[in-house]
Amino acid sequence: MMIMKKNYKSEVIGMDEKTVVAGMSISEWKEKYPLMHKVINLEEAFWTNGKYESFEDAIKKVEIGMDDVKDAEERLKRFAPYIAKVFPATRESGGIIESPTVRIPKMKTEVETFYNTQIKGELLLKCDSHLAISGSIKARGGIYEVLKHAEELAMEAGLLSVEDDYSKLDSDDFRNFFSGYSIAVGSTGNLGLSIGIMSAQLGFKVYVHMSADAKQWKKDLLRSKGVTVVEYESDYSIAVEEGRKQSEGDPKMYFVDDENSKNLFMGYAVAASRLKGQLDDLGVKVDSEHPLFVYLPCGVGGGPGGVAFGLKLMFKDNVHCFFAEPTHSPCMLIGLMSGLHDKVCVQDFGIDNKTAADGLAVGRASGFVGKVLENLISGSYSVKDETMYMMLSKMIDSESIRLEPSALAGVPGAAMLLGDALGQEYIRARGLENLMDNSSHIAWATGGSMVPADIMDEYYSTGKRLLEEL
Incomplete structure (x- = not known):
């Protein structure tokens, strides 16, 4: 095991109204996109997508679809015997990595009081915070991409076929085989955990930037798993860039590209069909009379984008998906609103990309995800770090559910939708105003179960202190 550290210091450009970004001055940006006043001032902002289209029209513009998601589902089923064998926490589910969906009525009341807004319909929590193996939503896409790569290598070498019992991969022969290959990834935290834990288990050499x-x-x-961690005194984009450079020089090294990976995207998309079964079991209807609203914490966009894509395939026009970002890292909001996607970053506007929501600390959104969802995503909003901390404390007090700060970004979504003028207009424009009492709202909790107890106590205390200062 090796510990490495590299020094890269990011510089935030000093802003004035004449600073030019993508051919427009800051004042012109604010004139064209009035919401940029709030975004640049680090205020919470709610945006609805003017390019949003019906599912039937939007899906025609996308080159991926249900067949790709089904292929990913089948691959995960093939690996289930192996997962169940090497990760005891998954044995009860037969090696399928899935999280519960729960009603959180007490937290709904807390959010309504906090925002002084009535949430019509019920509020649920999708607990990807408690996914087995790596304790976050990244256990979906990250683990899936590693498994897909391992399968391809083993099949090319004639060591594995789709008819095999994949539990055979838990052997010295396979670990020795995979030890001849490496996997690298750039991460703010949770993706690195999922890639590192899964890759090391299979036998790969792993580098997490x-x-x-x-x-x-x-x-x-x-590091306790034998993973080489390379640290940077800079943000996510540098970590990804350096991981990519490392892999380019080694034909036996595979780079997991969080910014552009279709494989990650498909691993996340599988969540939708499983969620449908859970909602059926809970008696939650999703149809033309019972709209579903989903609020997804967003960093570079792969996880929430893949989930949103899967949900649109599953529920079509009856589901409405919104991304949630920190006010200090609203890269997807800016990228989607402007249509420039990865051609702009938050630092271009003097926003520092420094947030306690480490999983969301991304300054430049995925162009791949932004373009796929350009006509499918309903909107995006930003949340202050202080709000996430306060929601964290309220979630523990009301529902005894412990989440990391970034996982709380989705929780205020329903109140922001229903309490914001743009949100209300979105509902009216789609003829949903008389259906909201029948609606369901899901906040997607993306991580938290692996946070050490002493650190969770610090998060909780921070939230309580902020609430007392209100």
């Missing part, structure tokens, strides 16, 4: 935002306990956990 982590930004300054990554929490120390995540780096320590990876």
Whole structure:
């Protein structure tokens, strides 16, 4: 095991109204996109997508579809015997990595009081915070991409076929085989955990390039698994760039590209069909009379984008998906609103990309995700770090559910939708105003179960202190 650290210091450009970004001055940006006043001032902002289209029209513009998602589902089923064998926490589910969906009525009341807004319909929590193996939504896409790569290598070598019992991969022969290959990834934390834990289990050499935002306990956990962690005194984009450079020089090294990976995207998209079964079991209807609203914490966009895509395939026009970002890292909001996607970053506007929500600390959104969802995503909003901390404390007090700060970004979504003028207009424009009492709202909790107890106590205390200062 090796510990490495590299120094890269990011510089935030000094802003004035004449500063030019993508051919427009800051004042012109604010004139064209009035919401940029709030975004640049680090205020919470709610945006609805003017390019949103019906599912039937929007899906025609996308080159991926249900067949790709089904292919990913089948691959995960093939690996289930192996997963169940090497990760005891998945044995009860037969090696399928899935999280519960729960009603959170007490937290709904807390959110309504906090925002002084009535949430019509019920509020649920999708607990990807408690996914087995790596304790976050990244256990979907990250683990899936590693498994797909391992399958391809083993099949090319004639060691594995789709008819095999994949539990055979838990052997010295396969670990020795995979040890001849390496996997690299750039991460703010949770993706690195999922890639590192899964890759090391199979036998790969693993390099996780982590930004300054990554929490120390995540780096320590990876190193305990034998993963090489390379640290940067800069943000996510540098970690990804350096991971990509490393892999380009080694034909036996595979780079997991969080910014552009179709494989990650498909791993996340599988969540939709499983969620449908859970909603059926809970008696939650999703149809033309019972709209579903989903609020997804967003960093570079792969996880929430893949989930949103899967949900649109599953529920079509009856589901409405919104991304949630920190006010200090609203890269997807800016990219989607402007249509420039990865051609602009938050630092271009003097926004520092420094947030306690480490999993969301991304300054430049995925162009791949932004373009796929350009006509499918309903909107995006930003949340202050202080709000996430306060929601964290309220979630523990009301529902006894412990989440990391970034996982709380989705929780205020329903109140922001229903309490914002743009949100209300979105509802009216789609003829939903008389259906909202029948609606369901899902906040997607993206991580938290692996946070050490002492650090969770610090998060909780921070939230309580902020609430007392209100």
